[in-house]
Structures are given as structure tokens and as C-alpha cells.
Amino acid sequence: MSTAASQKRGFGTVLWDYLTTVDHKKIAHLYLFGGGFFFLLGGLEALAIRIQLLQPENDFVSAGFYNEILTMHGTTMIFLAAMPLIFAIMNAVVPLQIGARDVAFPFLNSLGFWLFLFGGLLLNCSWFLGGAPDAGWTGYVPLSITSPGHGVDFYVMGLQIAGAGTLIGGINFLATIVTMRAPGMTYMRMPLFSWTTFITSILILFAFPALTVGLFLLMFDRMFGSAFFDVGLGGNAIIWQHLFWIFGHPEVYILILPLFGVFSEVISTFSKKRLFGYTAMVFATILIAFLGFMVWAHHMFAVGLGPVANSIFSLATMAIAVPTGIKIFNWLATMWGGRITINSAMLWTLGFIPTFTIGGMTGVMVASVVADYQYHDSYFVVAHFHYVIVGGTVFGIFAALHYWWPKMFGRVLNEAMGKLTFWTFFIGFHLTFFIQHFLGLMGMPRRYWTYLEGQQLDLGNQISTVGAFFMAFGVIVFVINAIYTAVKGEKAADDPWDGRTLEWSIASPPAHYNFKQMPLVRGLDALWIEKMEGKGRLTPAEPLGDIHMPNSSFLPFMMSLGLFIAGLGFIYQVNYNWAYILLFGGMAIMLGSMLARSLKDDHGYHIPKDELEREVD
Amino acid sequence: MSHDHSLNPETMPSEPEKATQEGKNKFIGFWFFLGGETVLFAALFGTYIALRNSTADGPTANELFGLELVFIMTILLLTSSLTSVYAMYHLKNNDFKKMQLWLGITAILGFSFLACEIYEFTHYITEFGFTFRSSAFGSAFYALVGFHGGHVTFGMAWLIALMLRNAKRGLNLYNAPKFYVFSLYWHFIDVVWVFIFTVVYLMGKVG
Numbered sequence: 001m002s003t004a005a006s007q008k009r010g011f012g013t014v015l016w017d018y019l020t021t022v023d024h025k026k027i028a029h030l031y032l033f034g035g036g037f038f039f040l041l042g043g044l045e046a047l048a049i050r051i052q053l054l055q056p057e058n059d060f061v062s063a064g065f066y067n068e069i070l071t072m073h074g075t076t077m078i079f080l081a082a083m084p085l086i087f088a089i090m091n092a093v094v095p096l097q098i099g100a101r102d103v104a105f106p107f108l109n110s111l112g113f114w115l116f117l118f119g120g121l122l123l124n125c126s127w128f129l130g131g132a133p134d135a136g137w138t139g140y141v142p143l144s145i146t147s148p149g150h151g152v153d154f155y156v157m158g159l160q161i162a163g164a165g166t167l168i169g170g171i172n173f174l175a176t177i178v179t180m181r182a183p184g185m186t187y188m189r190m191p192l193f194s195w196t197t198f199i200t201s202i203l204i205l206f207a208f209p210a211l212t213v214g215l216f217l218l219m220f221d222r223m224f225g226s227a228f229f230d231v232g233l234g235g236n237a238i239i240w241q242h243l244f245w246i247f248g249h250p251e252v253y254i255l256i257l258p259l260f261g262v263f264s265e266v267i268s269t270f271s272k273k274r275l276f277g278y279t280a281m282v283f284a285t286i287l288i289a290f291l292g293f294m295v296w297a298h299h300m301f302a303v304g305l306g307p308v309a310n311s312i313f314s315l316a317t318m319a320i321a322v323p324t325g326i327k328i329f330n331w332l333a334t335m336w337g338g339r340i341t342i343n344s345a346m347l348w349t350l351g352f353i354p355t356f357t358i359g360g361m362t363g364v365m366v367a368s369v370v371a372d373y374q375y376h377d378s379y380f381v382v383a384h385f386h387y388v389i390v391g392g393t394v395f396g397i398f399a400a401l402h403y404w405w406p407k408m409f410g411r412v413l414n415e416a417m418g419k420l421t422f423w424t425f426f427i428g429f430h431l432t433f434f435i436q437h438f439l440g441l442m443g444m445p446r447r448y449w450t451y452l453e454g455q456q457l458d459l460g461n462q463i464s465t466v467g468a469f470f471m472a473f474g475v476i477v478f479v480i481n482a483i484y485t486a487v488k489g490e491k492a493a494d495d496p497w498d499g500r501t502l503e504w505s506i507a508s509p510p511a512h513y514n515f516k517q518m519p520l521v522r523g524l525d526a527l528w529i530e531k532m533e534g535k536g537r538l539t540p541a542e543p544l545g546d547i548h549m550p551n552s553s554f555l556p557f558m559m560s561l562g563l564f565i566a567g568l569g570f571i572y573q574v575n576y577n578w579a580y581i582l583l584f585g586g587m588a589i590m591l592g593s594m595l596a597r598s599l600k601d602d603h604g605y606h607i608p609k610d611e612l613e614r615e616v617d
Numbered sequence: 618m619s620h621d622h623s624l625n626p627e628t629m630p631s632e633p634e635k636a637t638q639e640g641k642n643k644f645i646g647f648w649f650f651l652g653g654e655t656v657l658f659a660a661l662f663g664t665y666i667a668l669r670n671s672t673a674d675g676p677t678a679n680e681l682f683g684l685e686l687v688f689i690m691t692i693l694l695l696t697s698s699l700t701s702v703y704a705m706y707h708l709k710n711n712d713f714k715k716m717q718l719w720l721g722i723t724a725i726l727g728f729s730f731l732a733c734e735i736y737e738f739t740h741y742i743t744e745f746g747f748t749f750r751s752s753a754f755g756s757a758f759y760a761l762v763g764f765h766g767g768h769v770t771f772g773m774a775w776l777i778a779l780m781l782r783n784a785k786r787g788l789n790l791y792n793a794p795k796f797y798v799f800s801l802y803w804h805f806i807d808v809v810w811v812f813i814f815t816v817v818y819l820m821g822k823v824g
Contacts (some may be wrong), residue, residue: 002690104642167653175646205653213660217760226749226756227673228664234671234753239664246660597777599782601791 003399022106022553023512027113028092028408032401034117035084042076043475045069050432050468053461056453063449067134068151070447072124074137075155078251079119079162082393086258087112087169089274089400090197092408094173096503097194099182099521104175106550107597112169114560119162122567126154136447138248141157141229141240145221150571156219157567161560163208163215170204173197182502183541184521188282191501191525192268192275195282196261199289206249206293214243223574225474238303245296253292255389258284259396260327263349266403267331269497270346271338277330284323284330289322301369302376310369317367324360328353344418348399351426352391359387362437370605377447380440386433389538398422398478405485406492410509412488421474428470435460500528503536513547516612547607555593562589629711629788634797638791647798651805658809661764662816665757669821673752676745680822687818690733691810694769695728698807701800708796713787716796720780723803727773734766758817765813768806775799 009017018026048069052060061069095103103109126132135144144152177198181190190198218240220226227233229240268275275281297313298304311391331353340346362384364377375381399422405413439460444451451457495504502519503510505527517540523529528537570581628635635644669678704719736757742749749759776799783792 104646171646171649171653173644174649178645179641203648209653209657213657213664215672217664220749220756220760224749226760227753228668228756228760230753233673233751234668235756236667236671236753239667242663243660333774526668595778598778598795603791 017552019557020110020548020554022102022110022552023409024091024095024103024106024109025509025512028088028090028111030443031084031088031091031116032408034113034120035081035088036086038076038080039085040475040479042073042081043472045073045076047468047472049073050465052449053451054465055462056455056458057450059450062183063132067136067434067447068132071133071151071155072127072134075123075133075159076120077389077555078137079159079166079253080116080123082255082389082397083166084113084116085397086200086255086393087116087166089262089397089404090169090173090258093175093400093404093503094194094197095180096407096506096510096514097191097501098177098180098185099502099515099519099526100176100180101547102180102550103172104180105172107553107556107602108168108172109561110553111556112165112172114556115165115168115563118560118564119158119160119165122161122564123154123158125568126151126158129154136242139218139240140244141218141221142231143235144218145229146168146239150574152218153222153571153574156215156222157570158229160212161563161567162216163211163562164563165207166204167212170208171180173201174205177201182515182518182521185526188279189521189524191261192264192278192281192285193258193261196257196259196264196285199285200257203250203254203257203289203292207247207254211247211251214247217243219570223570224536238300241300241303242296243447245299246293246497248418249296249299250289250292252385252389253288256392256396257288258347259352259393259400260285260553262396262400262403263331264334265501266345266349266399267334268525269315269403269499270341270343271335272498273334273338273583274500274528275330276333276336277326278524280326282289284326287323288320291316291323295320298367298372301372314367314369318364321360323362328357328360343402344413344415344422345399345402347419347422347426348395348402351422352395352399355387355391355426355429359384359391362387375440377445378440379444379446382446383433383440386429386436390429390433398425403497404503406496406508407503409484409486409508410492411489412492412496413485417477417484421478421481423474424470424477425474427471428467428474431467431470432464434468435463439464465466496526500525502526502538505530511615513549513607516547516615517544518542544609544612546609547612548604549607550604551602553597553602555597559590560592562586562593566590629709630790633709633711633788633790633793635794637794640790640794640797643794643798647801649799654805657762658764658812661761662812665817666687668753668757669754669817671753671757673740675752675755676741676747678754678758678817681741681745681747682818682821684818684822686737687735687814690730690737691814693726694807694810697723697730698804700726700748701803705797708793709787711788716788717780717784720776720796724773724776724780727769727776727803730756731766731769734762734769762813762817765806765809768809772799772803772806775780775802814822 009160018030021027048061048372050068052058052066054060091103091109095101130149131151133139133147133151135147135152135155139152139155177190177194217226217228222231227235229235229237264275264281294316295313297309301310342350362380364385366372366381402413402418405411439457442456444457451461492508494506494508496508497504502521503520507516519538520541521525521538526538530536563586565582566586569579569581569586571581573583633640635641698721700723704716704723707713707716707719747755749756779795779799
């Protein structure tokens, strides 16, 4: 199946292959295209926001529609763009880096993707079904309880389904890294990206259930008449804020830690040096994750939790600057005295360091309670979190894509277009967001539809909008680059960057079983060790033998489709009885597929040894 | 892997649930899943503790709860955890019939627990007018205890499906991990109930 059959395939075959695949490399492609689509959508929403704010008292969009765009921009970018793009990189890279043939749960891996996609589609169906959610991406009650129409219902059901997919993905990576590492790959020999994936997955595991519960409570209140947030019946609106931020703060570390791993790989490879302070980097990651769970109430300084609570959360927040600083200095020290190559991946990394540092410093500023009373809900906060999330996460995703594109697709992205994307996006980013610090300090509140003339806010907003178009231009160039590369890009060598880790020891793109023989890992930067000792390739840890592979399955698609239909049912049973057909029908499809999965044995298949022998090395 | 794995007691590995790579993955992955479930219930407990006195002039915890029924439910569920341990003991000795027997007893105890819970909820609704919608306390109570009841229901469906599916073919290294992770799940449900018993019912009567 891996030789002649894969040569020429019709569109239908390819489609069916992707609908049923359990191969982590193809699931990475799916996450990339799904996440990329939503990234473009969220970008369009951002442009609409910036056009609306181009001049005072503008009416490019109506006030109500502005609330919808604003809510959907935040929700889409966090849950439907950043998360899946990170999962794309994890799926493409982690099994290769730890020397595994696949993830621990290939079936669940596929299920996680389809849940994300159907959750995202359900959320975006709201545009066509009476209006999108309009209570902000944080969905604070009582605003989200009293929001009329079904917008917030789509938010609840869409995020619930997508969130379940994320949780499944997190558990999958945890189990994969615990049980599937190649012989000799001890924890302290794992490349840093695998380490940060591991820690991130722990964060996902312990953070997402809080969101699950929060969304359930909101769903019960909106659709089934319960009284969690109904003050008249004794409800309490602050519960939502706690649950949301107990999830939400770890979430921002979920968004950044994997990219810290990416930058570590990129800097080390292109400086031709072992990562400076590897052990310190690992422990700094663990420390950030640990502290990340202790700081959620710093989003709630203005709620009035009292001086003691505010002080504790303020101090814990400032403490996170320490491990983060350790990381910044280790990256600088890795480059110090290295033989540095500057290409697109490295440019994004170099752009990240000062940008993220600025975001970190404003982070310490807003961590101070007294000062935060001034910054709270102003554009200062908007500038701060875009500096860390765009400057960290988005820059990191671009760096990762340039770095691993050859491994994912077998072709190298065009350098000239890569550099054009970087410079336009980088300049556009700082134009857009640097000025917003000052707009915030001048009193411009976040989330407002418009502002008045004569408050000295005009020029700042104009600069900000111009910057947004620079960023859009950069993204368009990247999309053109991806298409151009697919059509006539340079074929990638197996090891185009003179890499250090296991993924560069196999073909680009790898065979569907990844490693013909499991590699023997003899230390950190396993491939580099072999290169330095003149061998250039890894010693196999086992004789050539049959390879066990998992079967493809259509059930993950069916389960997710079932939940999608049931989600529509939950939303519309509030006013229509026919919606119960959707509700029960959807649940029946989902549970029936689960039962089918449970009852039917799935032993996978074997690639026989002689077929492997016939393939050229 | 597709051939039969039926093993006799002599050839059965000492930990059949972890004897294959797939089994090991399932074992580890399921423990992680239970870690996530812990946070889920922790969030529900937190919500309940915050709202347990918000009765909106409706019945209070002290008026509602009767410890006799709750005591019976606790005994039923704790015993079912014990019987599932016996089942796992026979799994490790590859005594399939006895394993099925103890799992069957586990199922009977689980269903009895559910019956009690349904009676309990009906009683609150019909006698006291205490519903999911009547107060924030009601919402929090039914959400927490209901989530636990939902887990018990799902566990019962899971157990019955497992028992019927494998009734004719006995144990092998493919299905042993499936039985084993069910027992992990069942113990988890039991532990959650111990906390519900304490936080909801005892604190409701005393606190």
C-alpha cells in the first residue's frame, strides 16, 4: 500500500483518506488547514474592527454587529486558530522527535480534530442563524445570560464541542510522551519542543474541565432555566468569572509554552549550538505551568475580592516573570558565540524576543493591583495581550511553519516571500499595537464601538488601523507562499537545516510508519551526536521486523457530526419542539458510533518485513 | 494480533491489562483522563459550596436530606467498588466466569444505587417542590449530584456492553485493559460519591 498504490489517486480517494485518517502527519495537515482557515476568518474580523475605529463616530458596522465581530474575533483566534495551529505543529513534530511510529491513541487523535472542526463550524453557523455571540470572548454573566437571540447559545455549544476535542488531544500527547519514547530517549534527553508539549498537555488536562463546567452552567441557565447566575434566585455571577479564568489563565500558557519550545529548537539549530541551560529551560517551563494555575484572579482585580486576595494573586503573577526571564536569557546565551544563520524561521524568533519582552513587562505592570485599577478594561490591556499572544504565539507559529514545513510537506517555503511576510507583519504589528498602550493610558476603553472627536484618540487609532493592513498583507503573502511552494517549491532534503533532533534523521515527508527501525538515542540532540562522531545516522535499536499500524476509521467524523447535530438541537429546543429530533438524533449518532467503536475489535494491521526490505532506504 | 488471545491461568501475564503497548497506553491515558475528571468535579463542588445556602426561601439542605436513604446509597456504591475489585482479582487469574459473576453483582449494586437516586430526586420534587429551577441551591445540587448520577448511568451502559460483547469469548490481552479501565472508572465514581456524601449530605445536615 505504500509503494505503487500511492502514486496517482483521484480526488475522492484523497478526500476519503483524510476523512478517515489516523496518521498523526495527516492529522497535522488537517489541523493546519482548519486552524489556518479560522485564522483568516479571525483576521477579517480584526480588520473590520480596525476599519470601524479608523475615525471618530464611524459607522462602518452597526454597534450590535461590532459586538458580534469583537466577540468572534477573540473566540475564533484563541480557540479555533491558535489552539489548532499549535496542535498541527505538535502532531507533525512530537512523534518524530521522540522516535515514535504514531501517537498513543491514533483514533482519539482523529476524534480530537473532528470535534474541534465541528465545534468551530457550529460556532460560526451563528452568523447565518440570527447573529453571532456578542458578550465578549470571556462571555461574562449577566451579560451573556441576558443576551437575546441564540448567539451566546452557539458560543456555549461550539466551545463545549471544540473544548472536548482539545482535552482529548491533550491526554493523547501526555500518554504518547510517557509510553512511546524511543529506546534511550529519557525525559531529560527529550527535545525542548517535546517537553513543552508535555507540560502544555498537563495544563490542558487540568484547565479545560473548568471551562467545561462553566459552559455547562451557562448552558443550563440559558437553555434549561436553572439559576446559577440568576441573582433573584440566589445565584452568583462571580462563579462564572472564577471558572472562566481558572481555565482562562492556564490557557494563555497553553498558547505560549509550545512556542517557547519552538523558539528553543530554532535558535539552537540556527546557532549551531546546544541549547544553553537545557535543564533550566525544562524547569522554568514546569515552574511557569505550576504558577500559571495560581494567578487566575489577576483578571479579577476590579471585582473586589479584597486586598488580601488581590495581593497574593499580584505577587504570584509577578513571580512568573522570573522563569520567563530565565528563558529569555537562555535563548540569548544560546546565540552568544554561535554560528548564526538568519532565515525566515530565525527572523520570527529574533522578532519574538524583544516583542515578547515588552509584553512581559506590561504584564508585570498590570500585575500590580493599584496600577491595574487604571489599566483595567482599557486599550493598555488590549496592547499587552496582543504583544504576548501575537508576539509570542503567532510569531512562534510562523517560525515553526517555516522550520518544519519541509518535514510536513517535503518542500521548503520560499525564503524571499518568507522574509517579506516577516517584515510587513512585524512592522504592521508594532504599528497596530504599540500605540494602543498610549490610547489605553489616555483612557480609551476596550470593546467600545466608537469614540468621540477631540479626545486626541484620532491619530493613534489611524496609525493602528494602518498597521493592521500591513499585517493582513503579510498574511496574504504567506498564503501565496504556501500555494507557490506546493506547486513549484524546491524539494526538501531530509535534513535541510543541518538539524539536531530525530525528525531530521528520516525522509521529508516521512514514510507513514515514520521509523523503519526504532532509533537508539544516546543523548540530547540525538542526531547531532551521531553527526559529531562522524556517523551521521542513528543506530537502530531493533532488527528490521513487521510494523504494527492502526486502522483508519470514519467513526471520529461520525461522532463529531452527531455532536454537531445535537448541539443545534440543544440550542433550538428552547423555542421549537422539533429540535428534540435533532437533539436525540445527534446524540444517537454519537453514542451509536461510540458503541460501534467499543464492540468492534480493531487490531490494526502489520506492514510485513519483506515489504519494508524492498523499499529503498 | 488478530488471532485469538485466550490464555490459560498459567500463561496469563501477571498484569494482563498492561501486557501490550495498547494496554499500557490505555492504562496511562485513562489515569490522565481521571485527572481531568477530578478537576471537573472539583469545579462542580466549588459551585455547590458557593451556592448551598442560596435557597431563595425554598427548602434548605437540612429540611430536605434524610440520612437513612443516603446511607443505603453509600453502602450500595461502596460495596459495588469492592465487588469490582474481586472481578479484577479474577481477571488477573484469568478466571473469566468468576469475573463476569462479580461484574454482574457490581452492575446490580450500581442499578440499585441509581434506583435510590431516582427515588430521592422524585421525592424532593414532588414533596418539597425542590427542582433544578427553584433556587440556585437546587441548580447546584442537581448539577453536582446529577453529574455523578450521569457518570454512574454511563458506567452501567459501559459495563453491560463490555460483559455482553465478551460473554462468549473469554479474556484475552485485547479486552483485559478494557475491563481494567472500567474498574478504574468505577472506583473514581465511588470516590466522588464519598465526597458528595460528606460535602452535600453531612454538611447539609450539620453545617
